[in-house]
Amino acid sequence: MKTIHDWVDQLICGDALQVLPEMPSEFVDAVVTDPPYFLDKLDNQWSLEQVEKRLPSQRVITHLPPGMKFDPNQGREFYRWFLKVAQELLRILKPGGFFFCFSSPRLYHRLTAAVEDAGFWIRDSFIWLYLQNQPKAMGLDHFIERLPVSEAVKQQLKAKLRGWKTPQVKSCYEPIVVAQKPYEGTLLENMLKHQVGLFNTEVRIGSNMYPANVLIVDSFGAMLDRYFLVPKPDVQEKGAYNTHPSVKPVALCEHLIRLSTLPQAIVLDPFIGSGTTAIAARSTGRHFIGVDINPEYIAIAQRRLSEWSPSLFQEDAP
Ligand SMILES: C[S@@+](CC[C@H](N)C(=O)[O-])C[C@H]1O[C@@H](n2cnc3c(N)ncnc32)[C@H](O)[C@@H]1O
Structure with missing residues (x-):
């Protein structure tokens, strides 16, 4: 039987629905993830043939039917699969632990319903606004x-x-569901017992502003930057070799991690892709666990982690 130490700071290659059930219960402080809403940037070219043609090395989610021409049933299929993922995440998280899940505007309602039906409380929905998209x-x-x-x-x-x-x-925002595992007793009791359950409002965005549920990493002009800006990513942080089609900004993940966890916390990403959440966890002085079905992405994540210089880490004060 594996212990917590076997999981912490590891990148695991496998199907989330097979790997998550092997993890112990109630040991993870937060989940930050960007699941494959079966698009992986394939949009309406999602026949198996197209996947193989366009992304030959990419293995895709096995629990959803391929076929990404617009289909009104997609959301329901997604819901059925994500409900099982969310049930596992609920078991693995500590009471009061937060679950931040990026989503797509079109499937957000199904994703949120799955998370809620799994037993989480929906606390908010954040919006990541951006300008660049085809x-x-x-x-x-x-x-x-x-x-x-x-x-x-x-x-x-x-x-x-x-x-x-x-x-x-043109799609210019991603909704992020903010869910919480029900806490034990009062929030204070839960925080003292499990070290999770509250937000750290001393974490600031923009020009030293109180954290908000709108986040940007591109400059949108003085007013929006003042209230919502988290630092913009650059090519270096992504890694020139990083071929993943949907890399998230490290700063965005760092912000969510700082907002919801204490230093040394364990942050899980069951769809880690090129490792952004792991880098964000490490750079904020937290631990990570990452899972991805694609061995090439795990290799990219490992390389990004190994190249991320410890001198760049901004360890939070304990
Ligand atoms: C949207 S991407 C995550 C990108 C990541 N946030 C980053 O910044 O690189 C979703 C990832 O889920 C992975 N994935 C798809 N199906 C999976 C499954 N059943 N289990 C685990 N990972 C899966 C894909 O390989 C892909 O890397």
Whole structure:
């Protein structure tokens, strides 16, 4: 039987739904994660063929059906899978421990319902705003071209529908569900017994402002920067070799970790990708546990961790 020490500061390659059940109960202080809302940036190209063609090395979530053309049932499929993940996370977290889960605007409601139905309390929803993202909408010329009508009619139709695309605007935010495992007794009693349950409001954002539920890492102009800015990531922090398609900013994860845990706490990410949460945990003087199904991402995470100089760590005062 593995002990807590066998898990702490480890990156484990495996399916979260197989690895999590092996972990002990009630030993993790916080979960910070960015699950594969089965997109992995594949958007509507998510046939198995496309996955293999576009990301040959990427192994994808095994518990959800492939097929990422817009499908109104996707959310329900996602819910069924994520409910099982969230139930495991609830068992592994200490009472009062926080669960921060990045999401997509389209699936946020299902993700949150799964987390709540697993037994967590939903405490808030944070929003990470950003500017850079490619619009994903498709025009219909390609389909018009295939219609059994004359060339003249096709041209008329194309002119009529110019600018009309599939209903997707540019996505410029990610919601982050903020959930808490029910605490024991009062919040004070829980904090004293388990060292989790409260937020550290001395953690500041922007120009020394009280923590808010809107977060930005790009500069948006003086007013927004003043209230919501956490430092912007750069290429160095990501690692030039990092081929992961959806790397989160370290600073964002550091902020969530500092807000919700004490130094030396254990932070779990069951979908660690290229290791961002592990780096954020280490740089804030916390411990990490990371799981990912893709061995290549685990290797990137290991390399990022090994290259992250201890001199860069800003250990929080104990
Ligand atoms: C959105 S990415 C996480 C990116 C990460 N936050 C970063 O900054 O690099 C989701 C990750 O979940 C992994 N994944 C997909 N299905 C999984 C499963 N069943 N168990 C564990 N990991 C899985 C993918 O390989 C991918 O790296």
